[in-house]
Amino acid sequence: MIRFGLCCIFHEEPIKFRHATAKGISKLDRAGQLDKLSEIALHNANSLLNALRFADEHDIGAFRIMSQMLPLFTHPDVGYDLDDLPEADEVKQVYGSVKQFAAAKDIRLSFHPDQFVVLASPTEKVVINSIKELCYQCMLSELVGAENVNLHMGGVYGDKPSAIKRFSKVFNTLPDYVKSRLTLENDDYSYNVADLYPVCLELGIPLVYDVYHHRCNPDGLSVEEATRKSTETWDACGREPHFHISSPRNGWDSSKPQPHSDYIDVNDFPECWLKLDRKITVDLEAKFKELAIERLRNDLQTVKH
Numbered sequence: 001m002i003r004f005g006l007c008c009i010f011h012e013e014p015i016k017f018r019h020a021t022a023k024g025i026s027k028l029d030r031a032g033q034l035d036k037l038s039e040i041a042l043h044n045a046n047s048l049l050n051a052l053r054f055a056d057e058h059d060i061g062a063f064r065i066m067s068q069m070l071p072l073f074t075h076p077d078v079g080y081d082l083d084d085l086p087e088a089d090e091v092k093q094v095y096g097s098v099k100q101f102a103a104a105k106d107i108r109l110s111f112h113p114d115q116f117v118v119l120a121s122p123t124e125k126v127v128i129n130s131i132k133e134l135c136y137q138c139m140l141s142e143l144v145g146a147e148n149v150n151l152h153m154g155g156v157y158g159d160k161p162s163a164i165k166r167f168s169k170v171f172n173t174l175p176d177y178v179k180s181r182l183t184l185e186n187d188d189y190s191y192n193v194a195d196l197y198p199v200c201l202e203l204g205i206p207l208v209y210d211v212y213h214h215r216c217n218p219d220g221l222s223v224e225e226a227t228r229k230s231t232e233t234w235d236a237c238g239r240e241p242h243f244h245i246s247s248p249r250n251g252w253d254s255s256k257p258q259p260h261s262d263y264i265d266v267n268d269f270p271e272c273w274l275k276l277d278r279k280i281t282v283d284l285e286a287k288f289k290e291l292a293i294e295r296l297r298n299d300l301q302t303v304k305h
Helices: 022-026 030-057 088-105 124-144 160-171 193-203 211-216 223-237 271-275 289-304
Strands: 002-007 062-065 108-111 148-152 182-185 207-210 242-245 280-284
Touching (some): 002 108, 002 289, 022 030, 030 062, 062 280, 108 124, 124 148, 160 193, 193 223, 207 211, 207 223, 211 223, 211 242, 223 242, 223 271, 280 289
Parallel strands (some): 002 280, 062 108, 108 148, 148 182, 207 242, 242 280
């Protein structure tokens, strides 16, 4: 009943995604820029399809897609539209294959924008750029069949209730194709499940429950209670609950437990998740990626027996 999710890249499997820097691309004329970006975009599209084939072969039921599938797409100086790329048709064709494959194999796809995407920011330029990035990632989500674009609320800015109000105000201005895909995740410093639960209910946003963040940033809720509240927000949207898990590299007794470990300690996996009588998605945020999924699956089988 649990589909395990792999996040963005591999540890050992030779499937690679390429990036580009604005500094490097800026050295080329516009035609050269678009040729280079098109080459990378097509490479990344094919890598994504290969990643899903690997996931299917290894019983991995979800895959988080890296944000820079189309590198520098929203950059103010070297950004572009998909149709500007010389190989746009080929890229779209591969995206179509990704969408078909994911649907046929029931592999759940998602995005997780970088931390600079903050709808609750008091700075207008940050909000404008955040919306632009979300529109890009949701556009790409439609092309490849991704369900969720997962966000953190961001900073508190000295006044958490005001920040939440700003988020809600901006959220209500977003296009429907963006609003329908956004999810909110509790973080390890500022916003916990208790903070986000009422916002998610009010706005109809599913809450991605990160149990590791909850342990770093507790709110008085038990893991069982937080799981139940998160699940309620997914049920309200008629969708499968989506959770995250990590283990601390330096142990829970460390003064800084935030860095992720290479693997997931089976003792960190909530027992209540094993008892849920429904299908759930659990993304593993571990340094050793596909190896961590294999080990956790084996460890859980040992615990069950």
